[in-house]
Amino acid sequence: MRAIWNTRWGGPEVLEVRETPEPELMPGHVRVRVRACGLNFAEVMARQGMYPDAPKPPCVLGYEAAGEVEAVGEGVSGLSVGTRVVALKRFGTHAEVIAVPAQQVLPMPEGMSFEEGAALPVNYITAYHMLFRVGNLRSGERVLVHMAAGGVGLAALQLAKTVPGVVIFGTASASKHDFIRKEGCDHPIDYRSVDYADEVRRLTGGKGVDIVLDALGGKDWKKGYDLLRPVGRLIAFGFANMASGETRSILNMIKQAVSIPLFTPLGMMDKNRSVAGVNIGHLWDEIDLLTEEMAALMDLYKNGSIRPHIDCIVPFDKAADAHRRIQSRQNIGKVVLVP
Structure with missing residues (x-):
């Protein structure tokens, strides 16, 4: 699979798309084929070395993604192969495939696009x-x-x-x-x-x-x-x-x-x-709280109260341009990356 790697701290030019081994599917996890993932200011600061929680480079950044369940680990119920989902993960979502604990994955409402799904969580x-x-x-x-x-x-x-x-x-x-x-x-x-x-x-x-x-x-x-x-x-x-x-x-x-x-x-x-x-990013140990709030947001989406606005959709190969757009505060709404 391909992933966007932050090779070292620095400007957008440090980002590289590399072939990367697919993540291992562990019990209680699901593997998701990513169709879109969100880019946030946190990742821009992490690339610069100004986000203390981020892993040290080289690393793959990203907190959120939307896609389809590709495989289900032992002990997982309520999710099946092919289900369209939104996923939360503490880094690593800027990749074509991710493995995520099942409790951090929610089915997408009918009519929600993958780009909207990736724009919603964070x-x-x-x-x-x-x-x-x-x-x-x-x-x-x-x-x-x-x-x-x-x-x-x-x-x-x-x-x-x-x-x-x-x-x-x-x-x-x-x-x-x-x-x-x-x-x-x-x-x-x-x-x-x-x-x-x-x-x-x-x-x-x-x-x-x-x-x-x-x-x-x-x-x-x-x-x-x-x-x-x-x-x-x-x-x-x-x-x-x-x-x-x-x-x-x-x-x-x-x-x-x-x-x-x-x-x-x-x-x-x-x-x-x-x-x-x-x-x-410091509430990962309170995943029940996060999923409760995410479920409430899904309901608000279903009744039309909220609708993520997509500023632009950028392919992985142009990730540096996406970072520059957020850095210069040109965006209106969400910048979304797609494999």
Whole structure:
């Protein structure tokens, strides 16, 4: 089989498609013939050597895939050869064939394409987990979504709109505003031309928001915290500011590290605010939680409440171009890789 290998830390040019032995089928696992797999900002940072959880290169990255069950291991029930499935895996999905524990595989709803299946798990579980389990989003609340045109951003827009009366502010470049409006963003903000914090205050009459979903990091965590209304929640789920180019910059990493704010229990108690962190990659030991949220998302897909938007479909041989597209924040929605 072929797989996309991250041969060393560096720019997109370090990615190579190589012939690789097919994974062994163990008891309790299923082997899946991959038809599409998702690419996330986490993998872009892992390629640069800035994602601590990633295996050291040479390695195959990727958290999610969609395809067909090719073989079923001993002790597996409820899945059969030929079943169209979505799979979650802690790295290794950027390959033509993967082996995955059966509990990390869910049948795809009728009508869902393989590309949509690959676009759903990481982005939508992250957004669902932040809004409903951590953020406890309520009717009538105000939410600020950073990087609103990205994969997690669009998922958050769609999911937030399933709650009546929620008002959404989203940061994105001006060229993406029309699209995110269609996806549910009430107030798009061009972060390149205005200070988004000033704009949120202007639009809310100085009151701020109830939830901030922040994948930027550093000083933006402090700006988001200061925008919170009483009982507001800042949810940090990434550190995009750490990645300043195609390769890692030690100087920028130091600059970003020293800009991380200090939140104290006493300070949060005084302001009636809270700060939470979300890293879906650290929840593999809570697979029942992840599959519960994934099942809820499948139901939302079936009833038409959510629909992944595919930015582009890129063949394995052009994986470097896919990385560059996400790195430069050109994408609107999900970048999907296909063998």
